Amino acid sequence: xxxxxxxPVRVDQIKNLSVGDQLVITGTIYTGRxxxxxxxxxxxxxxxxxxxxxxxxGGIVFHSAVSIAGxxxxxxxxxxxxxxxxxxxxxxxxxxxxxxxxxxxTVKALQEFQSIFAVTPPASALLTQRIVSKxxxxxxxxxxxxxxxxxxxxxxxxxxxSQGRSVYDKVRRKSDDGP
Numbered sequence: 001x002x003x004x005x006x007x008p009v010r011v012d013q014i015k016n017l018s019v020g021d022q023l024v025i026t027g028t029i030y031t032g033r034x035x036x037x038x039x040x041x042x043x044x045x046x047x048x049x050x051x052x053x054x055x056x057x058g059g060i061v062f063h064s065a066v067s068i069a070g071x072x073x074x075x076x077x078x079x080x081x082x083x084x085x086x087x088x089x090x091x092x093x094x095x096x097x098x099x100x101x102x103x104x105x106t107v108k109a110l111q112e113f114q115s116i117f118a119v120t121p122p123a124s125a126l127l128t129q130r131i132v133s134k135x136x137x138x139x140x141x142x143x144x145x146x147x148x149x150x151x152x153x154x155x156x157x158x159x160x161x162s163q164g165r166s167v168y169d170k171v172r173r174k175s176d177d178g179p
Contacts, residue, residue, distance in 0.1 A: 001022070002022045002023070002024055003022065003023050003024075005023050005024070005025045005026070005095075006027050007026070007027025007028045007029070007059065008028075008057060008059065009060065009094035009095055010058060010094075011094070011114045014094050014095075014114050014116055015114065015163075017116055017159050017162050018159065018162055018163070018165075019159055019160065019161065019162050019163075019165050019166065019167050020158065020159065021158070022156070022157075022159075023118065023156070023157045023159065024154040024155060024157075025095070025152060025154075025155040025157060026153050027060075027151065028059070028060070028149055028150070028152075029059075029060045029061070029097070029150045029152055029155065030054065030059060030060065030137070030148065030149055031061070031062045031063075031064045031065065031066055031071070031147065031148040031150060032061060032062075032063065032084075032147050033063055033064065033065055033074050033078075033081060033145050034074075034078055034080040034081060034145070035080075035139070035142045035145040036138065036139045036145050036146055037061070037080060037084035038080050038083070038084060039138075039139055040084065040088070040147060041083075041084045041088065043138075044056075044087060044088075044091050049091075052137065053137050053138075054137055054138060054147065054149075056092040057092035058092060058094055059093045059094065059095075060093065060094065060096075060097065061088055061093050061096050061097070062097040062098070062120075062150070063075075063076045063081050063096070063097065063098030063099075065145045066134060066144055066146075066148045066150070069124065070124035070125060070128035071124060071127050071128055071150075072123070072124040073097065073099040073119070073120055074099070075098070075100045076100050076102060076117070077100040077101060077102055081098070082102060082106055085102070085106050085109060085110065085115075085117075086106065086110075086113065089109060089110060089112075089115035090113050093115060094114070094116070095117075095118055096110075096115065096116070096117045096118070097117075097119070097120055097157055098119065099119050099120075101166070101168035102161060102166070102168070107161055107164060107166050108164065110161055110162075111163060111164040116159055116160075116161060116162045117160050117161035117162075117166075118157035118160055119157065119158055119160045120155075120156060120158070126156070127155065127156075130152045130153055130154060130156075131150050131152055132150075132151040132152060132153050133151045134148050134149065134150045134151070135148065135149055136148055136149075137149045
């Protein structure tokens with residue numbers, strides 16, 4: 001069963017999601033990666049978000065750049081990205097979209113702030129077709145790594161971390177055991 005999510009995302013919707021759930025998202029998604037996400041967190045910490053046209057409560061952040069070639073997930077466990085997840089979740093982001101296993105500390109923060117992590121297949125052509133409109137909303141000097149606001153229709157993702165559980169737990173245990 002595919003679950004339809006429309007932004008803004010409510011906390012009660014997050015509480016009902018489990019690892020492995022398939023979602024399609026319609027509404028606004030913000031993008032950001034290594035260069036822009038730490039700057040966004042700094043703006044939150046310095047109480048400067050009000051001067052930006054960004055609405056985090058019930059929001060979604062996709063760990064991606066936006067280029068003429070399309071969009072696709074980047075590794076969410078890069079230090080600059082993963083360190084932004086707790087602060088953004090606390091600020092109201094409900095869904096983080098990217099790829100890769102996250103640390104137990106980040107899994108705990110997602111649970112504490114009632115957020116989830118979802119993955120999407122690295123299929124840029126499919127994802128790009130789901131964009132209805134896009135615009136830069138912060139840090140335009142970062143080029144394709146600026147914070148973009150995307151309006152999407154039926155954007156496909158799969159829940160990878162929810163309620164303190166991670167799809168990567170089994171993978172991590174197997175890799176910890178050795179070959």
